[in-house]
Amino acid sequence: MNLFTDFVSLDIGSHSLKLLSLSPAPGAHGYVIDDYVYEVLPPGLIGGGFTNPIILSMGDFAKIIKIQVSKISSMKEGLIVGLPDRWVKIQLLDLTLKPNEFGSSEYLSWRLKKMFAPPGVGDLLVDYQILSLSETPEGIKCWIMVGLVQRNIVEVISSLFAGMKIELMAFDTSSLGVYNLLEDAYPDRSLDRQLVICHIGHETTVVKMFDHGLLRYERIIEVAGETFGANFSHFLDIPFEQAQIQKCHQNFFPVEREEILNHIQDRNLFERVFGNWLRELHVTFKFYQDKFKVSRLPRLYLTGGSSLFEGLPEFLSDYFDTPCERFNPIADIPSPREHNANIVAIGPLLAPCVGLLAK
Numbered sequence: 403m404n405l406f407t408d409f410v411s412l413d414i415g416s417h418s419l420k421l422l423s424l425s426p427a428p429g430a431h432g433y434v435i436d437d438y439v440y441e442v443l444p445p446g447l448i449g450g451g452f453t454n455p456i457i458l459s460m461g462d463f464a465k466i467i468k469i470q471v472s473k474i475s476s477m478k479e480g481l482i483v484g485l486p487d488r489w490v491k492i493q494l495l496d497l498t499l500k501p502n503e504f505g506s507s508e509y510l511s512w513r514l515k516k517m518f519a520p521p522g523v524g525d526l527l528v529d530y531q532i533l534s535l536s537e538t539p540e541g542i543k544c545w546i547m548v549g550l551v552q553r554n555i556v557e558v559i560s561s562l563f564a565g566m567k568i569e570l571m572a573f574d575t576s577s578l579g580v581y582n583l584l585e586d587a588y589p590d591r592s593l594d595r596q597l598v599i600c601h602i603g604h605e606t607t608v609v610k611m612f613d614h615g616l617l618r619y620e621r622i623i624e625v626a627g628e629t630f631g632a633n634f635s636h637f638l639d640i641p642f643e644q645a646q647i648q649k650c651h652q653n654f655f656p657v658e659r660e661e662i663l664n665h666i667q668d669r670n671l672f673e674r675v676f677g678n679w680l681r682e683l684h685v686t687f688k689f690y691q692d693k694f695k696v697s698r699l700p701r702l703y704l705t706g707g708s709s710l711f712e713g714l715p716e717f718l719s720d721y722f723d724t725p726c727e728r729f730n731p732i733a734d735i736p737s738p739r740e741h742n743a744n745i746v747a748i749g750p751l752l753a754p755c756v757g758l759l760a761k
Contacts, residue, residue: 403586403735404761405433410477411758413484413576414559416448417604417627417707419466420755423474424735432736437474438745438752441466448486449605453523455489455555464562471566480569482758484576487601487608489555492575492620493518493548498541514548525553533616547617549575577601577608579757580705580729585615586760587734596700598687599729601754602708604628607679611690611700618694621686625679627708633675649675655713680721687722702726705753731756 405424413420421439428434447463450456457463471477495517503509515528527550534545556573563570580599601608604627611619634652635645654672687699699722704715709728719726732741732749735756745752 403433403583403731405735405756406482406759406761407433408479409482409571409759410437410474410480411482411484411755413752413755413758414448414486415443415576415604416486416488418442419470420752421470421474422752422755422759423476423478424759427736427738432738434737434739435732435735435741435745436476438755439470439473440748440751441470451488452491452550452552455486455552457555457558460558460562467562468566471568477568480571481563482572482574483559483570484574484579484754484758485551485555487575487577487603487622488606489551490575491518491550493550494617494620495546495548496543497546498538498543500541504542504544514546515550518548518550523552526550527553527556545616574758576603576754577610577705577757579760580703580731580753581610581612581617581757582760583731583734583753583757584703584729587729587731596696598700598702600683600702600704600709602626602704602706604707607683607706607708609683609686611694613694619690623679623682623686625682626706629679630675630708634671637671637674650710653713654711655717683722699724703729705729705750707748707751709750710748729753 407424407426410421410423419439419441421437423436423438424433425436426433443466444462447458448456449458499510503513510530511528514530515526519526519528529549531547532544533547536543551573560570577599580601584597584599596611596613599610599612601610605624607623607626609621609623610617631642631646631649634649635642638645638648640648654668654675690696691699701724702715702718702722704718704726705728709715715726715728728750730746730749731753732746735741
C-alpha cells in the first residue's frame with residue numbers, strides 16, 4: 403500500500419468518529435500505526451443529507467473533536483477529513499468538451515454546478531475528477547465524477563479546526579478512498595475486472611460499482627445498521643439501545659450450509675431485520691446489470707461497521723451467487739510487526755479512514 407504518513411485522517415460518521423495516524427516502519431518496508439481513535443457519537447449529533455447537513459450542537463461537536471484529537475500524539479502536517487456520504491452528492495456523466503473548455507477548470511466547475519445544483523439548495527462547493535477521456539471529432543469526451551457539498555458545512559468544520567490551529571489538507575467522502583486501497587492491496591483483482599464495494603454503515607449502505615478501475619455507478623441506500631437495530635427492537639419488543647447491543651451478538655447468518663436448517667425457525671426475525679435491505683440491494687444490482695449489460699454480478703467487497711455480522715459474506719455470496727468477502731485494510735497494511743488485534747478486528751469499519759490516507 404502507498405499511504406500518506408505526513409497527515410492524520412479523520413472520518414466523520416453519523417454514528418462515530420475515527421482518527422488514524424501512520425508512520426513509516428523504521429528500517430523496513432511498511433507502516434506502523436501510531437494512533438487510532440474510535441469514538442461513538444451522541445445519537446442525532448451528526449445527521450441530515452445533501453440539502454441539509456446537520457451538526458445538531460456545534461458546542462458538543464467541538465468538545466468531542468478537541469478531546470479525541472488530543473489523543474493523537476502528533477497532528478503532523480495536517481488533517482484529511484472524510485465527510486458522511488449522505489452530505490455529498492456524487493454524479494457521474496459523459497461530457498464532450500471543446501479543447502478550450504477542457505483546459506479551463508474554472509469553466510468546467512461553473513458548468514457542472516449549473517448542471518447539477520438544483521435551485522434553492524444553498525451555496526454549493528463543486529469538485530470533479532476526470533476519470534477517463536478520449537478524443538472524438540466533436541471534441542474531448544470525458545467520463546467525469548462530480549462531487550457537490552453545501553459550502554456552509556465545510557466552512558463550519560474548517561473554522562473549528564482553524565481555531566484549534568490544525569491545518570485541513572483536504573475533504574473527501576467517507577467511502578471514496580476504499581477503492582484506492584483495494585487497488586493497492588489486490589491489483590490483480592481490481593484493475594482488470596469489475597467489482598462492487600458495499601460500505602454498510604450506521605445510517606446508509608453505499609454501493610459503488612467499478613469497471614476496469616473506473617467508477618461506473620453509485621447508489622446510497624437509506625438502510626443500514628441503525629435500521630437493523632430498530633427492526634430488531636420492534637420484533638423483540640425491547641429498547642432500541644438494548645437491541646443495538648444485542649444484534650452484534652445475534653447469530654443471524656448461517657456460516658455453513660449445514661446451519662441453514664437451524665435458522666429456518668428464525669426466518670420471520672431475519673425477514674423483519676434484513677428483508678428490506680436485501681430487496682434494495684437486489685434492485686440496485688439488477689439496475690446496474692441491466693444498464694451496463696453485465697450478465698453476472700461481480701465480486702462484492704464489504705466494509706463498514708455493519709459488515710461485521712458473522713456469516714454475512716458467506717450468506718451474501720450464496721444469496722447473490724457471486725464471491726463476497728470483507729475488505730480489512732488494517733490487516734493488509736504491511737508492517738514488520740503485528741498490528742494491535744483490537745484494531746484489526748474492526749478493520750472493515752476503519753476502511754474509509756485508511757482510505758483517506760491513500761495516495
